[in-house]
Amino acid sequence: MLKVKNLCASVADVEDSDILKGVNIEVNPGEIHAIMGPNGSGKSTFSNVLMGRPDYEVTDGEINFNGEDIIELPADERSHKGMFLAFQYPVEIPGVRPWQFLKASLDAKSEYHGESKISVREFSKLFDEKVKSCGVNPELIKRSLNDGFSGGEKKRNEMLQLEILRPQLAILDETDSGLDVDALRIVADGVNSMRSPDRSFVIVTHYQRLLNYIKPDIVHILVDGKIVKTGNADLALDVEKNGYKDFQ
Amino acid sequence: MTNKNTISRNSDLSGDEYQWGFTTDVETELAPKGLNTDIVKLISSKKDEPAWLLDWRIKAYENWEKLNKSEGEPDWAMINYPGIDYQDIYYYAAPKSSSNTPKSLDEVDPEMLETFEKLGIPLNEREKLAGVAVDAVFDSVSVATTMEDKLKELGIIFCSFSEAVKNHPDLVKKYLGSVVPFSDNFFAGLNSAVFSDGSFAYIPPGVRCPIELMTYFRINTEGSGQFERTLIVADKGSYVSYLEGCTAPFRKSHQLHAAVVELVALEDAEIKYSTIQNWFPGTPEGEGGVYNFVTKRGRAEKNAKISWTQVETGSAITWKYPSVILKGDNSVGEFYSVALTNNHQQADTGTKMIHLGKNTKSTIVSKGISAGKGNNTYRGQVQILPGAENAVNHTICDSLLVGDQCGAHTVPYIEVRNPTARLEHEASTSKVSEDKLFYLMSRGLSEEEAHHMIITGWSRDVIRELPFEFAVEASQLLKVSLEGAVG
Numbered sequence: 212m213l214k215v216k217n218l219c220a221s222v223a224d225v226e227d228s229d230i231l232k233g234v235n236i237e238v239n240p241g242e243i244h245a246i247m248g249p250n251g252s253g254k255s256t257f258s259n260v261l262m263g264r265p266d267y268e269v270t271d272g273e274i275n276f277n278g279e280d281i282i283e284l285p286a287d288e289r290s291h292k293g294m295f296l297a298f299q300y301p302v303e304i305p306g307v308r309p310w311q312f313l314k315a316s317l318d319a320k321s322e323y324h325g326e327s328k329i330s331v332r333e334f335s336k337l338f339d340e341k342v343k344s345c346g347v348n349p350e351l352i353k354r355s356l357n358d359g360f361s362g363g364e365k366k367r368n369e370m371l372q373l374e375i376l377r378p379q380l381a382i383l384d385e386t387d388s389g390l391d392v393d394a395l396r397i398v399a400d401g402v403n404s405m406r407s408p409d410r411s412f413v414i415v416t417h418y419q420r421l422l423n424y425i426k427p428d429i430v431h432i433l434v435d436g437k438i439v440k441t442g443n444a445d446l447a448l449d450v451e452k453n454g455y456k457d458f459q
Numbered sequence: 460m461t462n463k464n465t466i467s468r469n470s471d472l473s474g475d476e477y478q479w480g481f482t483t484d485v486e487t488e489l490a491p492k493g494l495n496t497d498i499v500k501l502i503s504s505k506k507d508e509p510a511w512l513l514d515w516r517i518k519a520y521e522n523w524e525k526l527n528k529s530e531g532e533p534d535w536a537m538i539n540y541p542g543i544d545y546q547d548i549y550y551y552a553a554p555k556s557s558s559n560t561p562k563s564l565d566e567v568d569p570e571m572l573e574t575f576e577k578l579g580i581p582l583n584e585r586e587k588l589a590g591v592a593v594d595a596v597f598d599s600v601s602v603a604t605t606m607e608d609k610l611k612e613l614g615i616i617f618c619s620f621s622e623a624v625k626n627h628p629d630l631v632k633k634y635l636g637s638v639v640p641f642s643d644n645f646f647a648g649l650n651s652a653v654f655s656d657g658s659f660a661y662i663p664p665g666v667r668c669p670i671e672l673m674t675y676f677r678i679n680t681e682g683s684g685q686f687e688r689t690l691i692v693a694d695k696g697s698y699v700s701y702l703e704g705c706t707a708p709f710r711k712s713h714q715l716h717a718a719v720v721e722l723v724a725l726e727d728a729e730i731k732y733s734t735i736q737n738w739f740p741g742t743p744e745g746e747g748g749v750y751n752f753v754t755k756r757g758r759a760e761k762n763a764k765i766s767w768t769q770v771e772t773g774s775a776i777t778w779k780y781p782s783v784i785l786k787g788d789n790s791v792g793e794f795y796s797v798a799l800t801n802n803h804q805q806a807d808t809g810t811k812m813i814h815l816g817k818n819t820k821s822t823i824v825s826k827g828i829s830a831g832k833g834n835n836t837y838r839g840q841v842q843i844l845p846g847a848e849n850a851v852n853h854t855i856c857d858s859l860l861v862g863d864q865c866g867a868h869t870v871p872y873i874e875v876r877n878p879t880a881r882l883e884h885e886a887s888t889s890k891v892s893e894d895k896l897f898y899l900m901s902r903g904l905s906e907e908e909a910h911h912m913i914i915t916g917w918s919r920d921v922i923r924e925l926p927f928e929f930a931v932e933a934s935q936l937l938k939v940s941l942e943g944a945v946g
């Protein structure tokens with residue numbers, strides 16, 4: 212599904228700012244990959260580059276999604292093709308209601324694929340259902356997008372979006388940071404319930420604790436812009452015990 | 460700031476962003492260019508006006524002429540334009556057919572009706588479908604007023620200003636100039652001398668106007684100024700919601716628009732006045748466009764409420780401060796505004812809240828959006844006079860920048876002469892950040908849609924004050940007006 216070959220990226224318009232220095236991973240349908248690494252290793256850059264954030268420039272390598280090179284595509288088209296990024300720090304957008312925003316997202320996707328748009332009634336039903344199952348405060352969700360949400364509430368809102376947009380590939384950028392155990396469980400439940408043979412996840416995390424709830428198929432250790440080790444779920448436990456020092 | 464070159468009248472047209480830029484080939488009757496006592500008399504006689512009104516116009520003209528010689532145009536606003544040659548403007552332009560005023564829509568020039576179709580206000584359908592009575596002012600002459608019969612039953616008067624002068628002279632005489640006297644300012648004085656038409660509404664005591672009254676203004680004749688006059692009187696305990704829309708054709712030369720709106724809300728009455736101002740803003744290179752110098756003011760008597768909502772996306776220059784004189788005890792004044800400037804547009808707009816009565820309360824929510832090379836200034840005055848015990852004002856003044864060549868300025872004047880007053884002033888300036896854009900785009904919205912969503916969301920506190928249909932139009936206008944500023 213996702214093939215990343217020798218991916219090199221730097222901060223756009225800044226010289227000698229290489230962050231990713233040749234990342235290779237291959238994610239097959241149905242797999243959950245965890246990308247772990249110490250602070251400053253390039254984890255967040257990697258997830259943002261996958262989604263096409265304009266702040267970064269890809270200097271070399273390939274990102275191939277379902278057989279198509281997507282490096283030139285803007286974020287909205289990557290979204291239409293089935294990619295999703297759950298943000299580490301979701302931004303607050305005053306005056307934009309989550310309901311309206313998600314309906315517009317689905318409509319844009321339908322339009323892109325030449326499909327008919329979901330009706331308001333159908334969407335409202337879906338929305339209410341998911342608000343409930345994601346444990347999102349129904350009063351909060353009537354307000355502006357992420358505006359005045361606590362850290363945990365923002366992450367729940369990311370999971371709500373994930374469940375409504377139902378992407379093929381979901382990238383979770385340190386979604387677990389700042390979450391209490393209950394919220395962590397909600398994120399994990401969300402991922403586990405959406406797990407299917409044709410949906411994949413790339414979970415970027417500093418700590419192993421989220422992986423207590425979501426069992427990854429493959430764990431990569433990213434250090435200084437390169438994958439230095441790849442293994443199974445046991446690798447994460449290893450890191451938990453010994454830290455990243457063995458890989459640096 | 461202003462120098463006295465006349466505006467170039469032969470520059471090229473380019474760009475096609477302004478979709479209301481069509482002209483209508485209607486035969487027009489023009490008075491000669493220029494302004495003098497004879498022109499004022501001509502306008503008055505064309506309208507068969509009574510002597511008192513001609514007299515008022517002449518006084519206004521003389522006052523203006525004095526002002527023009529001594530001080531000229533006010534120059535305190537943060538706007539820059541070549542001086543206006545007041546002798547190079549047509550002060551009277553009426554479609555020829557108006558000499559025999561149409562008695563029904565069937566008699567209206569079909570081509571003119573087509574113009575309104577293009578504007579999206581098919582008069583004859585609006586009447587039935589939307590329940591909106593439209594008074595359409597086309598180059599300052601009111602074309603047709605719909606729904607008049609239905610309003611008549613309730614005793615509501617809604618007609619062109621000229622008709623009001625003919626049929627309700629006492630009301631006009633009593634209130635004309637009572638809120639904005641002709642000596643108020645340069646442009647109000649000019650308007651008082653030469654106004655050719657406009658709208659008039661009167662709501663009798665205790666009547667709640669069941670529909671939204673609406674006027675659509677359009678400038679069509681090249682080189683003509685538009686000087687319409689609106690007077691709305693809400694008698695004791697009545698309510699009215701009034702909508703005003705404005706467009707102008709795509710012209711290479713600048714057009715002057717100097718309107719006056721007076722609102723009178725008597726005891727316990729409420730007037731809600733909403734405007735979508737979409738005059739031609741000029742080309743992306745800054746050629747042409749409407750110069751919009753407008754005086755809007757309301758007077759609120761005891762327990763009365765006046766609320767202004769405006770979405771300003773058009774005009775090369777906007778100079779406009781819809782204000783409320785809170786004269787009666789417990790009266791309320793509100794001002795909600797979104798002003799957008801793109802390309803070379805300049806806006807200096809805001810409000811004045813003058814607190815005279817006890818327990819008076821005012822709210823100001825101003826949102827300025829600057830894009831391209833646009834310059835946007837909020838200028839607001841809150842005045843608490845000695846008699847205004849326990850007056851309250853809350854002001855929110857936000858600016859949003861799109862791109863790095865635009866400007867946003869905030870100039871609040873606050874004058875408090877009663878120690879019991881409570882005032883709050885909040886202000887912020889922000890940018891459409893890359894973070895927000897990327898967040899929305901990662902959810903599938905195009906860059907343009909993402910911009911639009913951020914901007915309309917940011918303007919929501921104002922847009923939701925508009926009647927529903929107008930809110931949709933306003934949101935669309937913001938989108939269209941920002942084209943070219945994004946990406």
